[in-house]
Amino acid sequence: MTTPLVLVINCGSSSIKFALVDEDSSEFPLEGLAERLNSPEAVLRWEQDGEQQEEPLADADHRQALEALLPRVQAYAGDRLAAIGHRVVHGGEQFTAAGLLNEDALAAIRAASPLAPLHNPANLLGIDAAQALFADLPQVAVFDTAFHQSLPEHAYRYALPIELYQQQRIRRYGFHGTSHCYVTRRAASLTGLPVDTSGWLSAHLGNGCSSCAVQDGHSRDTSMGFTPLEGLVMGTRSGDVDPSLHAFLERERGWSAQHTDQVLSRESGLLGLSGLSNDMRTLEQASSEGHEGATLAIEVFCYRLAKSLAGQACALTRLDGLIFTGGIGENSALVRAKTVAHLGLMGLAINDDANRACVGGNSGEIQADNSPRILVVPTNEERQIALETLAAIGAEKER
Structure with a gap:
């Protein structure tokens, strides 16, 4: 058939x-x-x-x-x-x-x-x-947002006047849901663990980046919020900044809110920090040749990612593994090694040989001995969308 x-x-x-x-x-x-x-x-x-x-x-x-x-x-x-x-x-x-x-x-x-x-x-x-x-x-x-609708209220609400939530629905929504859903299920399959009784930290790293804590198959926290600008350093997006920055730039430079949003969304992140490129491959090469901006961009990127992952561990009752995915997560051994180096307090450590070997679409475990699992899992959002499409049609037929 x-x-x-x-x-x-x-x-x-x-x-x-x-x-x-x-x-x-x-x-x-x-x-x-x-x-x-x-x-x-x-x-x-x-x-x-x-x-x-x-x-x-x-x-x-x-x-x-x-x-x-x-x-x-x-x-x-x-x-x-x-x-x-x-x-x-x-x-x-x-x-x-x-x-x-x-x-x-x-x-x-x-x-x-x-x-x-x-x-x-x-x-x-x-x-x-x-x-x-x-x-x-x-x-x-x-x-993209549906997977994160399982966040508890204490994770998705901002500390804002309640009417802003009730009337404008200002809250944390999260994005990259199909990717985080796919790779955590794939990681569970690769390691022989049940999806519904396992806990994962997932790092989707591309031009857009987000992290996610997934407990028993459900998203419990994630780095992106009301918009995809919140959270990690990305290719051209700043990620988290002080909310007063908009007002400061308006006073000191005469910038409109729209112009500040443009700068934070399209001129910041890896591009803004390095003054060179939003492409991690270009930055790694430039850093190896002594480009200080490229080196700083990589360091900030990895530290902010590690900080986010460590914070989201609060949402888990157990940690079965850390997952790297997306174009950077699947191919940058340097980013993986630098990120994990900040997470030693959680017992995470990289096996350098396994880490260097896991590029170009290969999946595998890259942790050192006695470390919790660290996996590289290529994402496949198209396949996840197809699976969810078939499931939705099946559910409709059963009604």
Whole structure:
């Protein structure tokens, strides 16, 4: 019996990332990216069974890009195409799991758009286009925030006047939920531990970064908050800063709140600290050649990560392992070693040889003898979205 296929769509403001996911295969038979949409340089690139192809789509919008993409998906998948799973960044407090897209769900996603003004409207563009082209196919929204809806109130509430929570729903939401969910379940599988009786610290490190404490399969604390700007140092995002910084910069430099947000989101982080790049690979090379800014950026990045992980251990009743994932987490032995060096009080220590060997998509344990587990686990958000899509469809059929 052939397994169903799920098309996973991740829409940005000017791009569409997609993958056709077979639950029984570790490889995606079809995946690609439509980028630079709404410009003369718009293009669709995809890889099908290992062969790379592309098609110019000058001035194409999201609908036109999907019109070019979806017939290829349909031709390849045939009657095995069971559903489309859409990544949606923000589900607010309404969504604690993936949900079948209907009018109520779409209204709720639109209502959450003020919480993610750069992301949810783009996600909705993809949903609207896919529904118009595949009206009879089940479509599911999978939310970055849903996994963190299990945070206890003492972890998600800010110490602000209560009406700001009651009226504007200002609280900590957390993001990267599909990644933290996937890698903690994968880590449990790799180590032979039950998901529902294990505790993990997870570090998702890419251009965006977050940490998460996962107890018995549920998120109990995470570093990102009301927006993805809170928490760790990231590629161009500052992470945590003093809340009075906005007022100080307004007084001293005449900056508007919007300009300060722009600087904190796009000109800070690794880029701002180093004065060179937001790419950890570039910084590691520059640091090895004596670039002081690059060295400082790496040191701050690793210390702030370790500090976050140590703090989130408070949310766990047991620690079965620390997980590194994401582009930096999976490939930077230096970042892993420097981060763990700050966590000696927790008994964590790296095996240098195992650490250096675990790059390029390899998973494995890299801890020294007598240390709690330290794992490198490649993330697979597309697969997690596909699994949650199938689960949502199954739950709907059982009603």
